[in-house]
Amino acid sequence: xxxxxxxxxFGVYDDFDKxxxxxxxxxxxxxxxxxxxxxxxxxxxxHPEVEEILGEFHQPIQRFTFFGAITGAICAFLLVAGAAQAxxxxxxxxxxxxxxxxxxxxxxxxxxxMFGVYSTIIAFLIxxxxxxxxxxxxxxxxxxxxxxxxxEVVAEKSDLVRAxxxxxxxxxxxxxxx
Amino acid sequence: MSDYSMKDIEWAKINRDVLAxxxxxxxxxxxxxxxxxxxxxxxxAAEAYQYNEGLGVALMDRPHFWQLYISNFVFWIGMSHSGTxxxxxxxxxxxxxxxxxxRFAEAMTLFSILTAAIFPVIHLGRVxxxxxxxxxxxxxxxxxxxxxxxxxxxxxxxxxxxSSILFLYVGMIPDLAICRDNAKGWRKKLYTAxxxxxxxxASEWLAFRKTYVLLACFLVPLAVSxxxxxxxxxxxxxxxDWHITSxxxxxxxxxxxxxxAAIITLFVLLRYVFKFEAYxxxxxxxxxxxxxxxxxxxxxxxxxxxxxxxWYSNDMFEKxxxxxxxxxxxxxxxxxxxxxxxxxxFAMAFKKVRHNMWAMFWxxxxxxxxxxxxxFQIVSPPLASNHEPWTWAVVWPGLxxxxxTVASFGWFTMLFLIFCKVFPSVSMYEVKEMVFHRRKASSxxxxxxxxxxxxxxxxxxxxxx
Numbered sequence: 001x002x003x004x005x006x007x008x009x010f011g012v013y014d015d016f017d018k019x020x021x022x023x024x025x026x027x028x029x030x031x032x033x034x035x036x037x038x039x040x041x042x043x044x045x046x047h048p049e050v051e052e053i054l055g056e057f058h059q060p061i062q063r064f065t066f067f068g069a070i071t072g073a074i075c076a077f078l079l080v081a082g083a084a085q086a087x088x089x090x091x092x093x094x095x096x097x098x099x100x101x102x103x104x105x106x107x108x109x110x111x112x113x114m115f116g117v118y119s120t121i122i123a124f125l126i127x128x129x130x131x132x133x134x135x136x137x138x139x140x141x142x143x144x145x146x147x148x149x150x151x152e153v154v155a156e157k158s159d160l161v162r163a164x165x166x167x168x169x170x171x172x173x174x175x176x177x178x
Numbered sequence: 179m180s181d182y183s184m185k186d187i188e189w190a191k192i193n194r195d196v197l198a199x200x201x202x203x204x205x206x207x208x209x210x211x212x213x214x215x216x217x218x219x220x221x222x223a224a225e226a227y228q229y230n231e232g233l234g235v236a237l238m239d240r241p242h243f244w245q246l247y248i249s250n251f252v253f254w255i256g257m258s259h260s261g262t263x264x265x266x267x268x269x270x271x272x273x274x275x276x277x278x279x280x281r282f283a284e285a286m287t288l289f290s291i292l293t294a295a296i297f298p299v300i301h302l303g304r305v306x307x308x309x310x311x312x313x314x315x316x317x318x319x320x321x322x323x324x325x326x327x328x329x330x331x332x333x334x335x336x337x338x339x340x341s342s343i344l345f346l347y348v349g350m351i352p353d354l355a356i357c358r359d360n361a362k363g364w365r366k367k368l369y370t371a372x373x374x375x376x377x378x379x380a381s382e383w384l385a386f387r388k389t390y391v392l393l394a395c396f397l398v399p400l401a402v403s404x405x406x407x408x409x410x411x412x413x414x415x416x417x418x419d420w421h422i423t424s425x426x427x428x429x430x431x432x433x434x435x436x437x438x439a440a441i442i443t444l445f446v447l448l449r450y451v452f453k454f455e456a457y458x459x460x461x462x463x464x465x466x467x468x469x470x471x472x473x474x475x476x477x478x479x480x481x482x483x484x485x486x487x488x489w490y491s492n493d494m495f496e497k498x499x500x501x502x503x504x505x506x507x508x509x510x511x512x513x514x515x516x517x518x519x520x521x522x523x524f525a526m527a528f529k530k531v532r533h534n535m536w537a538m539f540w541x542x543x544x545x546x547x548x549x550x551x552x553x554f555q556i557v558s559p560p561l562a563s564n565h566e567p568w569t570w571a572v573v574w575p576g577l578x579x580x581x582x583t584v585a586s587f588g589w590f591t592m593l594f595l596i597f598c599k600v601f602p603s604v605s606m607y608e609v610k611e612m613v614f615h616r617r618k619a620s621s622x623x624x625x626x627x628x629x630x631x632x633x634x635x636x637x638x639x640x641x642x643x
Contacts, residue, residue, distance in 0.1 A: 044189065044352075045611045046383040057381055061388045079313060083321035090320055103325045106407065107333050113400045114337045117393060121344055124389035128382040131374035140359035142378050143352075145189035145610075 007155040010137040010174040011165035012146050016047060019147040022168035023053045026151060029164050042138075042148030061123040068119020069112045076111020080104045137174040146171065186617075187456060189610050196353075196602045196609075197360055199452035207451045207595065214592035221585020224578045225300060233303040237576035241561045241569040246579040247301035249553040250586055253436065254294035255335070255408050256429070256549065260437020261287030262342045263401035264469075266394035274615065275465050277608035278457040281353075282448055282598065283441050284346040289593040290440075291339045293586050298331075300582060327410040334407045338400055345393045351376050351386070352607040368600075405433045412556065418495040419503070419560040424484055431477040435519070436549035438470035442542035444594070446535050448603055457604050460533045467532040474523035474545070481520070499560050507572045508559040511551050518548025 013019045019041060026039055041050055051057060081099045088098055125131070135150075142148040153161045158175065165173055228235050238245055261283035268276035299308050311332040315321045322329050355376040358369035376382060406426035413425040422428075445466065449458040488496045503512050522544045525531045532538065562572050575583075597603070 041380040042378045043380070043383070044356075044378060045607055045614060046387055047380075048387075050380045051384070054380055057384050059381070059385050059388060061385060062392060065392050080324040083313070083315070083324060086315065086319065087321055090318070100325065106330045106403075107324055109403060110330075110333045110337045110400075113341065113396050113403075117337075117341045117344060117396050120389055120392045120396075121348070124348065124385050125374075128385035130376065130382070133375055134377060138377055143356045143359050144193055148378075 005155075005177050007153050007158055008135075008137060008176045008178070009151045009153055009158060009161050009165060010139075010176070011149045011151075011168075011170040012139060012141055012172040012174075013149065013169065014146055014171055015169075016043065016147055018169050019043075019149055020053055022149055022165060022170075025164045025168055026149075026161065029160060038150075038152040040150040042142040042150065044143055044145060059123075059127040061120060061127060064123030064126075065116050065120045068122075069116030071119070072115025073108050073112040075115065077104060077108045079111070080107045135176075136178060137176045139172070139174070141172075187609075187613050189613070192457075192606050192609050192613070193356055193360070195454070195456065196604050196606050197357065199454070199603065200357070200365075200599060200601075203451050203599065204453070207599070210451075211592060211595050214588040214595070217585045217588025218592060221582050221589065224581040224585065228300070228303075228578050228582075229305065235576070236578045237573055238579075239571075239573065241564055241566070241571060242558065242573045244301075244557050244561060245573070246554070246558075246575040246583055247297045249550070249557045250583055251294050251297035251301070252408055252429075252556070253550050253553040254290045254297070254586065254590070256405065256433035256436045256553070257440050257546075258287045258290035258294065258338070258342070258437070259401050259405060259430070259433035260441055261285070261290070262338075262345055262397050263434065264438070264441070266345070266397040266401075269391070269394045270398070274612045275462050277612045278454075278459075278604050279441065279445060279462060279466070280608070281346075281350070281605045282444055282594075282603040284342065284349065285594060285597045285601075285603065286437075286440060286444060287342050288339075288346055289590050289597070290437075291335065291342065292593065293590045295335065295339070296586070296589075327407060327414050330407045331411060334400075334404045338404045341393070341397055341400055345390075345397055347372075348386070348389060348393060349605070350601065352378065353602045353605060356606055357602065365600075402430055405430045417560055417564060418493075419488075419499040420556075422484060422487075424480060424487070428477070428480040428484060431473060431480050432549060432552060434473045435470070435477045436546055438466065438473055439542040439545035439549065442466060442470065442538050443546065446539040446542075448598065449535065452598065452603065454604060457609060460535075463535065463538060464529075464532045467526045467538060470542075470545070471523055471526040474519070474526075478520050495565070499563055502563045503555060503559045506559065506563070508555060508562070511555045511559070515548050515551040515555055518544050519552060520548075522548065 011022065013022065023039060023041070039054060041047075041054060043050075081104060084099050084104075137150070139146075139148065149165065151161055151165070155177065162173060162175070236245075236247075238247075265276060265280040265284050268280070299305055302308060310316075311322060311329060313322055313324075313329075313333075324330075351373060354369050354373035355378065358366065358373045361369050406429065409425040409429035412420040413422055415421060442463070445458055445463060448454055485500065488500050491497075503509070522541060525537075525541055530537075531541065558573075563570055
């Protein structure tokens with residue numbers, strides 16, 4: 001089956017407030033004409049208020065962290081306890097417990113952290129969608145001092161969206177079909 | 179000094195300045211790198227000699243089986259602490275002055291660990307048996323002894339090294355993308371691979387921030403555990419002067435102290451070599467110095483309380499070792515430590531010293547010397563007068579140990595300088611964030627001032643009418 005081609009407009013702005021305005025403008029336009037499929041914002045720094053503009057992002061990274069850490073704790077404890085059990089007949093215990101909790105807590109603690117860190121990194125890669133190739137319309141200006149607005153549009157009505165992007169003071173607009 | 183300094187730097191200029199540091203450092207950079215390389219070669223020659231002849235050439239004999247290599251191991255592990263730990267704590271407490279300096283501090287952590295990790299291998303003598311610490315059973319199905327603090331060390335350091343590398347790498351991804359966008363040739367390929375397609379999308383930033391904070395939450399307890407475990411190498415034994423309950427917090431405070439001093443040294447060095455005067459300001463040095471001073475006082479308190487607890491316990495073995503330390507053959511090490519690490523930090527109480535970069539540079543070297551002497555006086559003097567009087571002997575480290583010790587400083591500095599030449603040592607996106615927020619806060623203050631003036635004028639007009 002042939003994949004449907006996607007049409008993108010990419011506007012570059014020199015101010016975050018202008019980018020905020022253009023997103024509101026595009027949302028209004030979409031309500032009237034149903035032309036916008038998706039909006040993405042590119043910026044050189046983090047803007048925590050971006051969720052107010054684009055809507056909430058579902059990124060439960062902390063769940064990965066939590067379950068990763070628990071898995072790490074269990075695995076590390078099983079490793080040390082299992083090793084002690086395996087050596088039960090080989091290593092004299094001298095009346096001490098085969099699985100001594102205070103000693104094993106140290107390795108369990110390290111295992112918890114190690115797996116917690118690894119699972120957090122895995123979650124980061126999943127939810128940020130990386131690694132990936134750079135998009136055709138990506139401009140290095142958005143890693144310097146400008147804000148980029150990417151809009152996926154219905155190809156036939158891209159003029160309407162372009163006009164909205166220009167109206168809010170776009171420094172540059174790129175158009176790509178892929 | 180204004181709280182809003184650095185607010186007027188243009189974002190494009192931040193990129194230009196930091197990227198320029200990857201291209202054209204001062205010529206002193208190459209001189210220092212050359213000296214470090216020579217030191218490393220000397221160290222390699224000394225290790226090769228020791229490898230062929232055995233540990234005897236390092237003068238490691240009964241009772242001094244633990245000597246300079248272990249002191250160096252503890253010193254470098256300690257130095258690794260401040261970078262990641264302080265970066266993580268300052269990130270969680272949202273202290274924005276960390277932003278221009280945290281990157282090189284985290285890199286310092288990484289290279290300190292890499293330097294520290296070499297010493298147990300050298301100390302072992304039989305380098306080829308190093309893999310025995312890995313957690314797998316041998317041919318007789320005997321596992322490594324997980325009850326030994328030495329194996330805890332291996333686990334803790336592996337966890338700390340990998341977590342610190344990931345923390346450093348994740349924090350660097352947006353900057354690697356900037357480098358990718360501006361580089362050519364082999365650098366372009368390297369940065370493209372390492373930036374894994376970062377484009378600064380909103381979803382990337384949100385995932386990035388969450389991840390970074392979560393990693394910081396892990397690294398704080400991890401860093402504390404690592405040096406506590408290193409302290410356990412000593413405290414879990416029954417040696418007088420080692421078997422001390424307060425050793426773990428004492429080691430952690432000492433680690434933070436020496437790490438902070440190292441941050442100051444590298445701060446001044448990078449500021450000069452890479453021309454970062456606009457970013458590594460006296461305001462930041464002032465705060466770093468105050469933090470170092472506070473940590474120095476914590477370390478001093480723990481050090482003195484350790485002496486006090488030995489004195490009040492009236493344990494004859496502990497007391498004798500303590501007296502030997504102060505008045506025996508190693509006395510100059512202990513007095514030197516007290517001079518460099520207890521008396522010298524009081525210089526940081528003066529603003530004039532804190533604001534003088536080169537004064538801070540030399541002072542930080544003195545503090546590090548003090549902390550290195552502290553590591554040595556923990557390891558060697560107690561062994562000279564242990565529980566077995568027939569083994570008592572005063573042995574000073576030989577030329578091989580000293581050469582490898584000096585080479586480790588060359589190795590660390592060489593790796594660090596290469597890192598700073600290949601990767602941005604100042605975080606561009608975080609400095610931009612700092613500038614952005616300071617500019618916003620400044621304009622807010624200006625607006626408030628204007629409104630106050632306006633209100634007063636209105637009141638005056640109302641009074642007149």
